[in-house]
Amino acid sequence: MQQIGPFILNGFHFLAGGITLLLVMIWRMKSAPGVPGDLKSILLIGSAAGLLLFLVQLFNSWGWFILLRAKPVLSPACM
Amino acid sequence: VIIVPLLGMLWGDKALVMTWLGAFFWALHVQFIARFSPRVDPIRLSLVQALFTSLISFGVGFFREAFVPQQVLTTSLPILYGGVISIGIDYTMQVVAQRAAKPAHAAIILSLESVFAVFWGWLLLGEILTVRVLSGSALMLIGMLISQIRLTRPLKPGQDREADQDSVSRRRQIQG
Numbered sequence: 711m712q713q714i715g716p717f718i719l720n721g722f723h724f725l726a727g728g729i730t731l732l733l734v735m736i737w738r739m740k741s742a743p744g745v746p747g748d749l750k751s752i753l754l755i756g757s758a759a760g761l762l763l764f765l766v767q768l769f770n771s772w773g774w775f776i777l778l779r780a781k782p783v784l785s786p787a788c789m
Numbered sequence: 790v791i792i793v794p795l796l797g798m799l800w801g802d803k804a805l806v807m808t809w810l811g812a813f814f815w816a817l818h819v820q821f822i823a824r825f826s827p828r829v830d831p832i833r834l835s836l837v838q839a840l841f842t843s844l845i846s847f848g849v850g851f852f853r854e855a856f857v858p859q860q861v862l863t864t865s866l867p868i869l870y871g872g873v874i875s876i877g878i879d880y881t882m883q884v885v886a887q888r889a890a891k892p893a894h895a896a897i898i899l900s901l902e903s904v905f906a907v908f909w910g911w912l913l914l915g916e917i918l919t920v921r922v923l924s925g926s927a928l929m930l931i932g933m934l935i936s937q938i939r940l941t942r943p944l945k946p947g948q949d950r951e952a953d954q955d956s957v958s959r960r961r962q963i964q965g
Contacts, residue, residue, distance in 0.1 A: 714861065715854025717846045719868070722861060724843035726872020731836040731881065738832065748829070755825045756837025762818040763838060763880075764845045769811030 720767055816896065823892035826884045835881040897933050904929050 826834060850856070861868070887895050904926045910916040 714857070714864065715850055717850030718854050718856055718861075721843045721846035721850055722868045723872045724839045724846060724876050726869050727876025727880065728836055728839035728843055730873045730877030731832060731839060734877075735832050735836060752829045752833045752837055755829055756834050757841045759818065759821055759825075759834065760838040760841025761845065762814055762821060763842045765814040766811050766818060767842070767846070769807045769814065 720764075819887070819892050819896050819899065822884055822887045823890075823895065827888045831881060831884040831888065835877075835884050838880065838884075839876050897936060901929060901933060 883895070883899065890898075907916075907918065907922055907926050911918055
């Protein structure tokens with residue numbers, strides 16, 4: 711059976727989370743427009759935080775896969 | 790989190806080295822969020838963070854892994870659940886909470902993730918709690934409580950702990 715790799719799975723997880731937050735943000739802008747924030751700062755800080763989060767996921771997932779002596783892929787049943 | 794992987798490094802266990810690296814970057818992330826989250830809107834920060842992590846993951850994944858759209862469709866519900874609950878709510882709550890909470894306190898609470906996972910797995914999914922699982926959860930809880938016990942002299946009535954510590958360190962600096 712074909713399996714989803716951990717990186718693609720991670721990508722979809724964060725994409726789903728991002729879309730959820732985008733919907734929340736659109737809803738917030740409609741209900742309370744004018745949320746403060748400098749776009750450049752948000753992009754810079756958000757990207758750096760995202761990179762750190764990716765590194766956390768990278769080492770944790772791969773570390774545990776090696777520890778469990780399992781293949782570095784996730785089957786749907788594992789989820 | 791720190792000692793076990795370090796021991797593993799001494800024994801040459803690659804998995805524990807990677808776990809330690811994961812813990813290191815996690816600690817960096819907690820500190821980073823504590824420093825920068827008060828400056829920007831938490832929802833926007835979480836949104837950019839999630840999309841950027843997704844982008845890098847897809848970038849690496851498309852080079853290293855086989856992409857099977859059918860499997861993604863089959864597992865869309867668990868992916869959606871994990872994405873909305875874990876990424877959408879969990880990481881946003883972290884950003885919001887760390888605007889006020891101290892990074893050390895936030896890290897201790899966040900390290901209880903596996904304990905909460907066991908609890909919700911038991912409550913929602915009816916998972917069986919073995920002695921091993923319960924022992925692990927109890928040890929983590931005890932570790933968290935021990936880390937919060939302050940081995941300092943008792944405060945006098947009306948004395949502030951932070952102010953007391955600040956005054957001690959300032960006094961040491963002057964004496965030194």
